[in-house]
Amino acid sequence: MPRTRKARLRVAKADPWSVMKVSFMLSIALGVCTIVAAAVLWMVMDAMGVFSTVGGTIAEATGSNESNGFDLQAFLSLPNVLIFTSVIAVIDVVLATALATLGAFIYNLSAGFVGGVELTLAEDE
Template sequence: MAKADPWSVMKVSFLLSIALGICTIVASAVLWMVMDAMGVFSTVGGTISEATGSNGSNGFDLQSFLSLPNVLMFTTVIAVIDVVLATALATLGAFIYNLSAGFVGGVELTLAEDE
């Protein structure tokens, strides 16, 4: 393999990173729903509000901070950043591979049929 087309690498890495971003958002939503159904947020939130509260205030409210819209918004921002970075790094990797393949001749692949 003497050359990798950077445009093709960019298109494929963009599509794969979009798929990974969608999987990340869905997985975080499912994980949040499972943890909410188990009562993790209410239990931990009650402990944190007791620990941080005083006589005049109720303390830190973990349940409003880790609500589903907040978690999904944060996950979406991380997924978008991941899409941009993964696409850019894969394209940059294709450029670097093409430069190094010019010096060393690329990678030799041998394909054989199973008999």
């Protein structure tokens, strides 16, 4: 029967520089996934004819005799959607990196008062 060794360890400090690097890389990956997902979703909705159907209804509802109404298809074109998604992704990268780094500083301050998070690690032999 294998014997299991256990060790109780305490996370006393999180290095803010390493937290910033890891959170930056993870938020970059999340930003790329967001942009790709928005493009795929737009293409699927365009292939289904959602924009033309809804856009026709909106143009009919907002148009009058002298104007054609609001053009949803021009407003929600793929380049416009991707530019908006890219701006949101960049803001997300900056905010996620800053908040994770700030979280590491706050953890280090609170760990100084209460000792940090205790972990029990087990090793199978």
